[in-house]
Amino acid sequence: MHLKRFTDFALRVLIYLALHPQRIISINEIARAFDMSRNHLLKVVNELVASKLVTTYRGKSGGLQLSKLPADINVGHLTRKLEGESPLINCTKPLCPILPACTLNQALDEAQQAFFDQLDRYTLADLIGNQQDRLVNLLAQTGSEANYE
Structure with missing residues (x-):
């Protein structure tokens, strides 16, 4: 199974926001x-806002924050959606x-269900785990932490 780029970006946005809960x-x-x-990211964020996972703030110092705790965001549920x-x-x-x-369709349906069942075992907090500092440092190396708008 291959995830859409939209889903990939949504998960990355949520991870990034979870890494910076105070900002x-x-x-x-x-x-x-x-x-x-x-432009693509704006579409992703709009979906996350509509799903009540992200809150937006307008204005010069506006931006995004998680609307829920990372432990309350289920990866399987989000991926299904x-x-x-x-x-x-x-x-x-x-x-x-x-x-x-033919039983190919049945086999693929079962595989897809197993895929989603496995993702149901994870929350956004699980994706970050005890790697928060390391993830923040890796992102800082991209220059994203400096001179942000």
Whole structure:
């Protein structure tokens, strides 16, 4: 299974915000930290705001903060929401001639469910774990911590 770039960016945004719980973070800072397109990042942030995971603040010192504690953000739930749970393959368009006897679709459905079940075991806090200082230092090396807007 391959995650959409949108989901990848959403998870990175949440990790970044969780690493800086005492600050309001600008979109530009996150874009620089991960070398992301600011325009694409705006779409991701809008979805996170609509999902009530991120709060935005307007104005010169505005930006973003998590709306929930990292321990309350489930990675599996978020991934399902952003990815959707559509089947990995569509055996009806075009109609596969072996569909009545094939179990490939069932096997892939079970694999997809196992994937989401595994992600359900993790929260945003788990993704950071005891690596908070190391993650912050790695991001600081990208120059994202200095001269942010």
